[in-house]
Amino acid sequence: MPKLKVSNIYKIFNDGKSNVTALEDVSFEIEKGEFVVIVGPSGCGKTTLLNIVGGLDTASSGTVEVDGRQVTKPGGDRGMVFQSYSLFPWLSVLKNVEFGMKMRHIPKEQRLETARKYIGLVGLGEFENAMPDTLSGGMKQRVAIARTLANSPEVLLMDEPFGALDAQTRIVMQELLADVARTTESTVLFITHDIDEAILLGSRIIVMSNRPGKILDIIPVELSISRNRSALTNEEFLAIKRRIMDLLWKETL
Amino acid sequence: MNIEKNKKDYRLLSFIVFAILIAAWCIASYSGMVSKIFLPSPSDVLDAIVSGLKDGSLWENCWVSTKRVMIGWFWSAAVALPLGMLMALSKKFTAIIRPFIEFARYLPVVALVPLTLLYLGIDEAQKYTVIWLGTFFQLILMVCDTVSSVERNQVNAARTLDANKWQVYLYVILPASLPGLLDDFRLTIGWAWTYLVVAEMVAASSGLGYIILKSQRFLATDVIFMGLILIGLIGLLTDFLLRLLSGVLVPWYKRLGD
Numbered sequence: 390m391p392k393l394k395v396s397n398i399y400k401i402f403n404d405g406k407s408n409v410t411a412l413e414d415v416s417f418e419i420e421k422g423e424f425v426v427i428v429g430p431s432g433c434g435k436t437t438l439l440n441i442v443g444g445l446d447t448a449s450s451g452t453v454e455v456d457g458r459q460v461t462k463p464g465g466d467r468g469m470v471f472q473s474y475s476l477f478p479w480l481s482v483l484k485n486v487e488f489g490m491k492m493r494h495i496p497k498e499q500r501l502e503t504a505r506k507y508i509g510l511v512g513l514g515e516f517e518n519a520m521p522d523t524l525s526g527g528m529k530q531r532v533a534i535a536r537t538l539a540n541s542p543e544v545l546l547m548d549e550p551f552g553a554l555d556a557q558t559r560i561v562m563q564e565l566l567a568d569v570a571r572t573t574e575s576t577v578l579f580i581t582h583d584i585d586e587a588i589l590l591g592s593r594i595i596v597m598s599n600r601p602g603k604i605l606d607i608i609p610v611e612l613s614i615s616r617n618r619s620a621l622t623n624e625e626f627l628a629i630k631r632r633i634m635d636l637l638w639k640e641t642l
Numbered sequence: 643m644n645i646e647k648n649k650k651d652y653r654l655l656s657f658i659v660f661a662i663l664i665a666a667w668c669i670a671s672y673s674g675m676v677s678k679i680f681l682p683s684p685s686d687v688l689d690a691i692v693s694g695l696k697d698g699s700l701w702e703n704c705w706v707s708t709k710r711v712m713i714g715w716f717w718s719a720a721v722a723l724p725l726g727m728l729m730a731l732s733k734k735f736t737a738i739i740r741p742f743i744e745f746a747r748y749l750p751v752v753a754l755v756p757l758t759l760l761y762l763g764i765d766e767a768q769k770y771t772v773i774w775l776g777t778f779f780q781l782i783l784m785v786c787d788t789v790s791s792v793e794r795n796q797v798n799a800a801r802t803l804d805a806n807k808w809q810v811y812l813y814v815i816l817p818a819s820l821p822g823l824l825d826d827f828r829l830t831i832g833w834a835w836t837y838l839v840v841a842e843m844v845a846a847s848s849g850l851g852y853i854i855l856k857s858q859r860f861l862a863t864d865v866i867f868m869g870l871i872l873i874g875l876i877g878l879l880t881d882f883l884l885r886l887l888s889g890v891l892v893p894w895y896k897r898l899g900d
């Protein structure tokens with residue numbers, strides 16, 4: 390059974406005057422431990438799709454299943470990291486990361502231990518008592534990732550989490566995320582419009598079309614080299630990149 | 643002097659403004675430029691304060707007025723807080739209550755005073771009611787706006803972290819809107835003093851508003867000034883205490899320019 394199953398999702402926005410079709414017949418499955426990336430042009434419905442999977446928005450039709458159970462509301466089984474920062478500014482880094490466990494009434498001791506583990510994992514051990522406002526953008530996003538992971542979600546949903554970061558910090562964060570995902574054996578659905586990022590992180594890449602968003606193709610990423618910044622110029626890497634770009638370009642013509 | 647960084651300089655500047663005001667007052671009154679009936683001298687006002695302190699009437703009047711403001715405002719906040727939050731979170735409730743609130747908000751409170759006298763007489767409840775009417779209809783809309791402006795992202799994050807509806811209210815919406823709510827409170831307490839004086843001027847036998855009105859009949863301008871200065875000082879003190887409270891409750895909150 391797939392960990393996450395998305396079947397025939399349609400989303401039509403209605404603003405009272407006209408209808409905008411944002412998603413058209415989107416279906417895919419993700420196995421446990423897989424890292425799947427969605428790429429697509431801006432406005433093609435990526436955020437909308439992730440919000441539907443996360444239960445923050447409802448589909449016009451179609452279903453989302455986690456471990457075979459249909460889900461319609463948000464819940465901790467689908468942890469989310471958002472496109473823009475969403476930390477709670479009134480809580481310290483540690484308290485932010487403990488938040489989900491507190492909501493589930495997990496005992497204080499255990500909460501602290503788990504929170505510290507994930508804060509360490511994203512390399513912020515020294516900052517557990519810092520307030521979010523005193524952190525840089527990259528650090529905030531790392532806290533957001535730790536906060537979501539500490540709540541042990543079944544599936545991790547990430548919406549362009551590194552979109553606002555500079556190129557260098559971005560690469561550091563990508564390597565960090567790949568590491569963390571591997572050590573925690575997380576199942577991840579990750580959104581980006583950066584093709585390099587998609588190939589570096591994904592075991593499969595879902596390529597979406599312009600609005601209305603449809604799935605153009607699902608491309609497996611098999612690289613014989615290790616995935617780090619030096620892979621960016623490797624032939625295998627570039628071949629996959631070319632394939633994705635061809636798909637997207639055909640779309641714009 | 644670097645006001646941006648230095649707290650001492652900030653205080654100094656505030657102090658200088660007061661010093662200039664007082665100096666101007668001294669010059670205008672002691673030189674005889676302005677008649678005593680219109681502008682008492684600082685020493686006249688000090689005399690009034692000292693005699694008020696001696697016979698205990700000063701504390702008595704300050705306390706009576708402060709108590710009225712606190713109780714009237716407290717009831718206003720106690721009702722406006724839950725209803726304002728409900729308005730921000732439920733369209734249905736907004737549809738029920740908003741038209742009435744907007745209607746009532748534009749009624750001048752002074753025009754309602756005769757009715758309060760008719761219904762409630764001249765006892766304390768009438769004072770509380772005037773203050774309540776003056777602040778409630780504004781405060782409920784302020785609370786609604788403050789709560790509505792909580793970032794959607796934060797609420798969504800909490801919901802995907804297993805928070806149920808009540809936990810979202812308690813652990814996200816409330817702390818996120820607390821700085822704004824404290825500001826709303828500070829503003830409306832100021833207005834509560836305005837309506838207190840309105841209430842005390844029409845029907846009262848104690849309080850700062852009452853002694854101001856009474857003094858006008860006897861042309862006791864020094865006592866009027868004393869009343870005004872006391873109201874100002876109590877206002878300053880209240881503001882100071884609420885800022886202190888902000889610092890304790892929401893130390894994480896930074897304003898533009900802090």
Ligand SMILES: Nc1ncnc2c1ncn2[C@@H]1O[C@H](COP(=O)(O)OP(=O)(O)OP(=O)(O)O)[C@@H](O)[C@H]1O
Pocket residue numbers: 402403404409411429430431432433434435436437438582600
């Ligand atoms: N609440 C809404 N009402 C109406 N239309 C909406 C709404 N939300 C999104 N849309 C439309 O749906 C489309 C998809 O939006 P979405 O935010 O999912 O795009 P995206 O792929 O995440 O883009 P980006 O890469 O820029 O973040 C857009 O054309 C947008 O105009």
Ligand SMILES: [Mg+2]
Pocket residue numbers: 435436437472548
């Ligand atoms: Mg988006």
